[in-house]
Amino acid sequence: MRFADTLRFARDAATGYPLRTALSVLAMSIGVAAVVILTALGDGARRYVVGQFSSIGTNLVIVLPGRSGTGGFNPANAITTTPRDLTIDDAGALRRASAVSRVAPLAVGTSEISYGGRLREIMVAGSTAEFIPIRNFELAQGRGLPDDDWNRGASVAVIGATVRAELFGNEPAVGKLVRVGDRRLRIIGVLKSVGQGLGMNTDELVIVPVALAQAMFNSDTLFRILVEARSREAIPLAREQATEIIKQRHHGEEDVTVITQDAILATFDKLLGTLTLGVAGIAAISLAVAGILVMNVMLVAVTQRTGEIGLLKALGAPARTIRLAFLAEAAMLSSVGALLGYLLGQLGAFALRQAFPLFPAYPPDWAVIAGLSTALGTGLLFGVMPARRAARMDPVQALMKH
Amino acid sequence: MALIELTGIERIFQLGDSTVHALAGLDLSIDAGEYVAVMGPSGSGKSTLLNLLGLLDRPNAGSYKLENIDVTTLSADELARVRSERIGFVFQSFHLVPRLTAAENIALPMTLAGIPLKERNTRVAKALVDFGLDQRADHRPDQLSGGQRQRVAIARATIMQPALILADEPTGNLDRHTGEEVVNLLEALNASGVTLIVVTHDPTMGARARRQLVMEDGRLQSDSAKP
Ligand SMILES: Nc1ncnc2c1ncn2[C@@H]1O[C@H](COP(=O)(O)OP(=O)(O)O)[C@@H](O)[C@H]1O
Ligand SMILES: [Mg+2]
Numbered sequence: 001m002r003f004a005d006t007l008r009f010a011r012d013a014a015t016g017y018p019l020r021t022a023l024s025v026l027a028m029s030i031g032v033a034a035v036v037i038l039t040a041l042g043d044g045a046r047r048y049v050v051g052q053f054s055s056i057g058t059n060l061v062i063v064l065p066g067r068s069g070t071g072g073f074n075p076a077n078a079i080t081t082t083p084r085d086l087t088i089d090d091a092g093a094l095r096r097a098s099a100v101s102r103v104a105p106l107a108v109g110t111s112e113i114s115y116g117g118r119l120r121e122i123m124v125a126g127s128t129a130e131f132i133p134i135r136n137f138e139l140a141q142g143r144g145l146p147d148d149d150w151n152r153g154a155s156v157a158v159i160g161a162t163v164r165a166e167l168f169g170n171e172p173a174v175g176k177l178v179r180v181g182d183r184r185l186r187i188i189g190v191l192k193s194v195g196q197g198l199g200m201n202t203d204e205l206v207i208v209p210v211a212l213a214q215a216m217f218n219s220d221t222l223f224r225i226l227v228e229a230r231s232r233e234a235i236p237l238a239r240e241q242a243t244e245i246i247k248q249r250h251h252g253e254e255d256v257t258v259i260t261q262d263a264i265l266a267t268f269d270k271l272l273g274t275l276t277l278g279v280a281g282i283a284a285i286s287l288a289v290a291g292i293l294v295m296n297v298m299l300v301a302v303t304q305r306t307g308e309i310g311l312l313k314a315l316g317a318p319a320r321t322i323r324l325a326f327l328a329e330a331a332m333l334s335s336v337g338a339l340l341g342y343l344l345g346q347l348g349a350f351a352l353r354q355a356f357p358l359f360p361a362y363p364p365d366w367a368v369i370a371g372l373s374t375a376l377g378t379g380l381l382f383g384v385m386p387a388r389r390a391a392r393m394d395p396v397q398a399l400m401k402h
Numbered sequence: 403m404a405l406i407e408l409t410g411i412e413r414i415f416q417l418g419d420s421t422v423h424a425l426a427g428l429d430l431s432i433d434a435g436e437y438v439a440v441m442g443p444s445g446s447g448k449s450t451l452l453n454l455l456g457l458l459d460r461p462n463a464g465s466y467k468l469e470n471i472d473v474t475t476l477s478a479d480e481l482a483r484v485r486s487e488r489i490g491f492v493f494q495s496f497h498l499v500p501r502l503t504a505a506e507n508i509a510l511p512m513t514l515a516g517i518p519l520k521e522r523n524t525r526v527a528k529a530l531v532d533f534g535l536d537q538r539a540d541h542r543p544d545q546l547s548g549g550q551r552q553r554v555a556i557a558r559a560t561i562m563q564p565a566l567i568l569a570d571e572p573t574g575n576l577d578r579h580t581g582e583e584v585v586n587l588l589e590a591l592n593a594s595g596v597t598l599i600v601v602t603h604d605p606t607m608g609a610r611a612r613r614q615l616v617m618e619d620g621r622l623q624s625d626s627a628k629p
Contacts, residue, residue, distance in 0.1 A: 005513050016501035311497045314458060315558075316486020317514045318479040395458040399497070 001321045010328035021333060024297045028337025028375055029344055031287035035371035036345020036363045038283045040352065042276030044361035049268045053261060057135050060261035061238050063225040063246065067255055084250045085221035088150050088210060093249055094227055097241035102228040104131040105210050109217040111181040113206060115167045122163060122206045126213020134228045137202065142174040142189030145209055153212030157185040161193035162203035180206060181216050235260050280367050284374055291378025298330050298386035309390050310398025319391040326387035334379020338372050405434040405565065405597050406455060411464035413450050424450040426620040434565065437592045439611035440601045446617040448601045449570055455599065456489050456568045457481045486515050490559030492569035496551045498543040505530060505539040508557045529557040549580030556587055567591060569600045573607065585610065
């Protein structure tokens, strides 16, 4: 039998029994749609988290006070329980490190800002000129903090987009004097709006010189030191050097934790990647179930059409022709199911993206390819047995079942 | 020249612990172009003989030469090929494929044999006219009368221009009048040179054949060619 005729014959056979055809197509499409949607969710979560972490800066190394619990036992730690604070001079010392390109000390606190009778709560970030480039912020108007002595806190501020909008409306903000806490500061710049980023809304931030922030909050400690490594490859070295320099300054005590954005990223990437894979595996089980269903449907078809198989044999069809006809039918059921499932899955992922615009729910290519080929593979694999059964039938026996 | 030569054919079925000799020590020779009726009581082995002649079944012993070829040694695929090219079947219950139209049912042997669509269409168109079915080409079997169905089946049996047509009680499911029409059709085919072997219960129909075989318990009880 010609290939086109085999396909036409299989198609007519499939459409001749709409209920069982619809059933197997449905099962197959649910399986594929499950793979597409679930991996879109998993990979979307991975992309979202990775995106959030990437947005805090490039090649970032973060120094925070206190030893993290995972560092193992260190005899030096056993002596003092309270870790030494991080200071502006600690941050300054890190600039000596060869693998480091930029350093920004960071002191934070909350305060109030007021202008022209309008008042609002804000987050104050005390830092230096390099804070804005390290964090990949951009200026909408004006300029950033002055690049002068870190211990000299000029009375200037850079404000976030929301703060500007709420305080100044359509008026220009740069050059205006505002009150922050009990100090009068001059606005020298406005940040571009970037929206939510890892718990800290930059649009509601007010950035001031670090010494000024410390004076406002009456403290000489830092919340973090942000360090930018020269390159991606330099990150481990920058981390080592930062640890060593602080250790020396703290009399040999390793009382800080140095984390790299890369390591956090890699951890989340791996964790959520594994999650996606696991979810895909679970969804693939539904594909295997669909494959078994297709097999049973085809076995029913073979039994139902025993008389027809006998007739085909009487009319001179060799075993191969009969095998191919039934295999083509199974392949058709699963490929139509797979295609439908793919469309359903993409539709579902699209709906997810519409409902949660921030969430990049795109199914990864590998999942789509694996899902589709598993569907076709199981369909064919499970179609072989019924097809062989049909081809092996005894024509006389088969003809009697009519 | 003999089209069919059976010698010492045995066909034994095992049913539990009893053995049934459906055909026993059968010798038979049929020439090309003959018109043979096979008769006998139910269970005498008529269908078994026809299945064997049609290469749907193999004997347990004996030799079967079809057109001088010993077909008992052929493989399943070779047998399928001989069936496709040389033999046409007509069944009591028509055996049409329900989802295919009359035209598609008639074309089925050619489709299976891989004959190009164009040639199929011309041959089917001619067959539809020859068998008075040109108004029914696109009808499915359930939209046809019993007589029309059997005409479709006969058209299908002849479409590959076989040397031999085997009909197992072709009028068994038809009323007297339509049965008569179908027999006329088959006889016309025989008149054009095709060898025709018909199994029948009906003595008047059997009497119309030029040669009558009567079977009993798997043996040839009488053969009108050998009085
Ligand atoms: N597949 C089979 N298995 C067992 N016995 C069979 C089978 N086919 C036919 N027979 C037996 O062989 C004998 C001849 O059957 P059959 O050729 O169908 O008779 P007829 O067509 O003359 O009525 C019967 O006794 C029948 O029961
Ligand atoms: Mg019979």
